[in-house]
Amino acid sequence: MRLLVVMLLAGAATPVFAQDHSGHAMAPAQSATQTDCGKEAAHHRAMGHPVPEGACVPEAQPAEPASSDHADGHAGMDHSTMGHEGMQSPQAPTDHGTMDHGATDMTPIPQGSPPASAGSGPPRAADAIWGAEAMRASRRALRTENGGMNVFWFQGDRAEYRAREGGDGYLWDVQGYYGGDFDKFWFKSEGEGTFGESPESAEIQGLWSHAIGPWWDLQAGVRQDLTGPERTHAVIGVQGLAPYMFEVDAAAFLSTKGDLTARIEAELDQRITQRLILQPRAEANLSAQDIPELGIGAGLDSIELGLRLRYEFVREFAPYIGVEQEWQLGQSADYKRLAGEDPSVTNYVVGVRFWF
Template sequence: MRLIVAMLLVGTATPAFAQDHSGHAMPAEQEPAQTECEREAARHRAMGHPVPAGACAPVTQPTDPATGNESDGHAGMDHSQMDQSQMEGMDHSTTDHSAMDHSQMPAMDDSTMEGMDHSAMGHEGTQSPGEASMDHGSMDHGTMNHGTMDMAPIPQVPPPAAAGSGPPRAADAIWGAEAMRASRDALRDENGGMNVFWFQGDRAEYRAREGGDGYLWDVQGYYGGDLDKFWFKSEGEGTFGERPESAEIQGLWSHAIGPWWDLQAGVRQDLTGPARTHAVIGVQGLAPYMFELDAAAFLSTKGDLTARVEAELDQRITQRLILQPRAEVNLSAQDIPELGVGSGLDSVELGLRLRYEFAREFAPYIGIEQEWKIGQSADYARLAGEDPSVTNYVVGVRFWF
């Protein structure tokens, strides 16, 4: 019955509305007997909406501050009491929301906003005077990759000439030369100019071999900075129960001649056999393919010229298990009978050691090394009752601090 009464009331309405309700279903013919407020109330009754008390009381139309025009009359209506479930199909595209009091509307959560098309909503009425109108419906956010926005590329060219055109040591004029000298010294020390001490036992091993087990040591270290260092080295070997076969110590000044190489010069003192002191010059560093190389020439106080080249390579099986091939070659420019050294190629050593680094500073190892005396040096060894070819099975430890 309520729906029938509402339809009868709607049938008596006229189309003379102050606002455009083109989205609502309206009768074709209406009678002009009712006021606009009464026609509006009849429409709400037809849609099943409750009509607020005093809805037809005279209302002064507010003025829109943005346009200077009167609003459509909805500003005074309390929509919170309306049953909006029956408003499906209404076309709000032509409704001016700028004059509607949304502060009285019940809060909406995100779940109720699913499916809402914000692209067609005009936000012009919500902006303050002077702000440009934003058409969010025409913005294609799909093409805007906010996660991988391109940054300015890092320059790959040298700095411009103007970067170094200022006067040198310009800060001296502000802070004074003495104050800036102390600051520059501190900066140099903090960025690589400090002195460092380092010591390494490259080989400290027991040698099991035919004819008597022996021992060997090979240690080195330095004190200094990035460019200049003082190096010290010592190595020697022998047989248990006998005097050392060879022993020496070196003191060298080292200067960096490149990122990977140091030039070394100094003295070497032999500690066994005929007393000899040698002048030393050589290079030490990292060759291509990660070979650690140490090459030096020696000139003794007797005029003997000899040379030694050592090379080793760390092959990592795991981060802690490392296989190290090693080679050493000794040469002489002349025969030195009292030392058992022949001219040319004196001796060759080839070794293979497998170490395990419990820590980087401590790594025990096992291995094998083969020594050969060559040429005239082999003849000197045989005359002394020695075997010119010796195989050593070694157990040792490599350490540094």
């Protein structure tokens, strides 16, 4: 009986930690000294004070080595996709040379003429697919739609009231054409006079106009005078755009009476704004002989210099104001004086320029 009681007491006194923990890695127990140091350091930190230099600080415990199973479990994990706050995966350096910056195209524009191979194909390759007859009609339509059409154009270059000493007057200068890029029928008319009197001059021209270059037309036709001793003239001249954007109209006239005269007109549009335009203009008339019945002397007959400022409400409609000075020269000036007129006249003009 005594032996049984002793055995029962021995079994009850066995410590709990005496169980089998062979499957777990046990952390080494801390010494009493390390525990006391930890309490002292924690006390300083709880008071908001730094731990004094030389104070008892617990030694850092060596990190527990990961077991091979634990290491293997993390070896294949991609931490860049984990949602751990504060963790960042290393990034590869950015190659700015290969970045696409949107619409910026840095491809260089080819210079020089195209290679010979660009035109090496057959000139009528489409005939093999659609047939020569179908392509002939297509090419005819292409030529018509890209310069072969006939168009009508009309412009009132000057339609103006002229305030001047000795009686206010008027002037018209219109022109237009019907035709294509190379050949046109061109018509012109101009004249002037004093209000309450018969027109001083009036004429109309009908011309065939043929393009002799990108900027110039050769013109030939007839001119009919409508006032004074009526005359019919053969006309030959050129009209176009001279260097520096001067619009030039030059023509020679041979009348049925054998009189040879010439006229040169030039004007230049100087844009102050997109709608406000200053236009200087010059005109010179010449004659190969005296024509007393027309009041024209040989040589340089007259010169006109004008300056007009117009405003284009639309391109087709532009009122203007300006001033123009006229001089009769040489024998023509003498004819003016004999008629009781001043060979030099200043005109203050108000008019409109239009086209359609």
